[in-house]
Amino acid sequence: MIDQKIFSKFPVLHTERLDLRQVLLDDADLIYAFNSDIEALSHIARDPFDEVDQAAARAATFRSDYLEHKALWWTFVLRDNGTPVGYGGLFGIDADTSAAEVGYGLVRDHWGHGYAGEAVAAMVSYGIGTMRLHRIHARVHPGNAASEKILENLGFLKEGVLRDVEYARSQYFDMSIYGLIIP
Ligand SMILES: CC(C)(COP(=O)(O)OP(=O)(O)OC[C@H]1O[C@@H](n2cnc3c(N)ncnc32)[C@H](O)[C@@H]1OP(=O)(O)O)[C@@H](O)C(=O)NCCC(=O)NCCS
Numbered sequence: 090m091i092d093q094k095i096f097s098k099f100p101v102l103h104t105e106r107l108d109l110r111q112v113l114l115d116d117a118d119l120i121y122a123f124n125s126d127i128e129a130l131s132h133i134a135r136d137p138f139d140e141v142d143q144a145a146a147r148a149a150t151f152r153s154d155y156l157e158h159k160a161l162w163w164t165f166v167l168r169d170n171g172t173p174v175g176y177g178g179l180f181g182i183d184a185d186t187s188a189a190e191v192g193y194g195l196v197r198d199h200w201g202h203g204y205a206g207e208a209v210a211a212m213v214s215y216g217i218g219t220m221r222l223h224r225i226h227a228r229v230h231p232g233n234a235a236s237e238k239i240l241e242n243l244g245f246l247k248e249g250v251l252r253d254v255e256y257a258r259s260q261y262f263d264m265s266i267y268g269l270i271i272p
Pocket residue numbers: 129130132133193194195196199200201202203204205206227228229230233234235236238239242
């Protein structure tokens with residue numbers, strides 16, 4: 090069982106180069122930058138945002154999901170200069186099965202520096218060490234090689250492929266499920 094006390098104060102996490110802090114309403118510009126970039130969404134079944142209000146609504150949902158103990162969404166900030174580079178979270182938190190899904194994305198300017206690997210490692214480590222999760226999984230569009238590698242580096246195993254399970258931009262998306270079981 091997940092100790093619900095972990096939701097009493099939002100956890101700030103640290104990696105070698107990043108601070109991970111709660112997504113704020115002020116992060117709408119970051120969320121918009123990611124979600125309005127069709128290349129960043131190429132492996133994600135989502136219609137691109139066309140106005141920043143959609144990003145603000147997403148940030149508000151992240152906050153209410155935290156208050157309802159359903160999710161933790163972090164903004165990834167470069168410690169050196171305070172630049173927010175992306176965001177991610179543990180969501181779909183299920184206290185009965187001690188399980189959660191992990192998701193993440195970086196604004197394209199910040200790809201290729203290993204930031205997501207650091208951030209995902211920190212979120213997963215928090216899920217294991219503090220939340221005592223038994224299972225963490227991720228959905229990855231086949232061909233999203235960097236995302237697959239990040240999960241494999243952390244010991245996630247590919248469990249299978251859900252075919253045509255998501256739909257956006259007039260096409261179906263397969264999704265591989267990557268899972269990590271913590272005994
Ligand atoms: C996927 C994403 C998060 C990767 O973040 P990143 O920090 O730029 O990742 P990197 O480029 O540093 O690569 C991460 C790892 O994948 C490897 N990699 C990158 N591109 C690769 C490729 N084409 N083939 C094989 N491995 C690749 C890197 O070598 C690195 O592995 P290492 O840590 O063992 O050296 C980022 O590209 C992104 O935000 N994409 C859009 C959103 C998205 O797809 N989110 C994930 C949804 S499941």
